[in-house]
Amino acid sequence: MLTDKVVLVTGAASGIGRAIALVAAREGALLVLADLDPHAGNETLRQVRDLGTEALFATSDVGQPDDAQALVDQTMVHFGRLDVACNNAGIGGPSALLADYPLDGWAQVINVNLSGVFFGMRCQIPALLRSGGGAIVNVASILGAVGFATAAAYTAAKHGVLGLTQAAALEYSAQGVRINAVGPGFIRTPMISALDADPAVHAALVAAHPIGRLGLPEEVAELVVWLASTRASFVTGSYHPVDGGYLAR
Numbered sequence: 265m266l267t268d269k270v271v272l273v274t275g276a277a278s279g280i281g282r283a284i285a286l287v288a289a290r291e292g293a294l295l296v297l298a299d300l301d302p303h304a305g306n307e308t309l310r311q312v313r314d315l316g317t318e319a320l321f322a323t324s325d326v327g328q329p330d331d332a333q334a335l336v337d338q339t340m341v342h343f344g345r346l347d348v349a350c351n352n353a354g355i356g357g358p359s360a361l362l363a364d365y366p367l368d369g370w371a372q373v374i375n376v377n378l379s380g381v382f383f384g385m386r387c388q389i390p391a392l393l394r395s396g397g398g399a400i401v402n403v404a405s406i407l408g409a410v411g412f413a414t415a416a417a418y419t420a421a422k423h424g425v426l427g428l429t430q431a432a433a434l435e436y437s438a439q440g441v442r443i444n445a446v447g448p449g450f451i452r453t454p455m456i457s458a459l460d461a462d463p464a465v466h467a468a469l470v471a472a473h474p475i476g477r478l479g480l481p482e483e484v485a486e487l488v489v490w491l492a493s494t495r496a497s498f499v500t501g502s503y504h505p506v507d508g509g510y511l512a513r
């Protein structure tokens with residue numbers, strides 16, 4: 265589905281980002297992997313290279329506009345083009361009622377989860393246009409569509425990602441850049457492992473998904489890769505849950 269396409273993935277050192285990298289590699293992509301964590305990022309690099317994929321890893325903070333530009337510049341120098349960008353990096357942030365929500369936690373979650381997608385897209389879009397078009401897939405959340413108590417910043421940031429996705433799609437779809445968002449339900453990754461370790465919380469999370477279990481990173485990655493591919497050629501500006509039925513309740 266992505267043969268010889270240059271695919272950039274943020275948050276590629278773990279969880280959903282690593283799964284996107286591996287599924288994209290299986291589908292023939294050339295990869296630019298980025299993350300704050302160089303040790304785990306280089307492990308993803310090793311895994312995709314084991315599949316025979318040409319790839320590079322860059323330590324890069326999505327919350328820093330200069331890092332976002334440097335990442336796209338490095339992509340263009342190394343591969344000469346950019347075809348797909350997956351803005352996946354994110355953090356959970358503090359768990360607190362709104363009136364007690366720490367200001368520094370609010371600022372950090374908004375910076376990484378919302379501004380990080382904006383910083384990324386504003387650098388990626390010119391490179392995609394110079395490459396003749398392509399696709400962006402932003403990893404939002406079910407919490408981009410509904411609320412979640414004690415997660416005000418995360419919920420607000422992910423709702424913002426949907427708005428950014430739609431605004432950008434209105435601006436660039438006619439020029440050949442399709443821009444979509446996916447909304448994972450609760451997925452078994454390190455992001456939720458502390459929460460999920462409590463048996464009572466685990467049971468409540470499972471019960472919230474009509475399919476009767478939490479999701480796997482690969483199940484999100486399959487949708488991301490499909491949206492990134494030309495098989496999704498008439499799909500833009502839209503939000504795609506991959507949530508085991510969470511939003512159907």
Ligand code: NAD
Nearest residue numbers: 275277278279280300325326353354405448450451453455
């Ligand atoms: P994860 O913690 O396993 O991986 C997140 C990765 O992002 C890590 O490698 C981390 O180092 C990286 N990262 C964090 N801040 C960064 C920054 N400022 N710059 C660059 N990289 C940074 O989490 P995950 O579950 O794989 O989450 C991936 C995305 O999926 C996130 O946007 C998250 O909000 C979203 N999501 C996750 C779930 C879930 O249940 N796991 C549900 C819905 C949405």
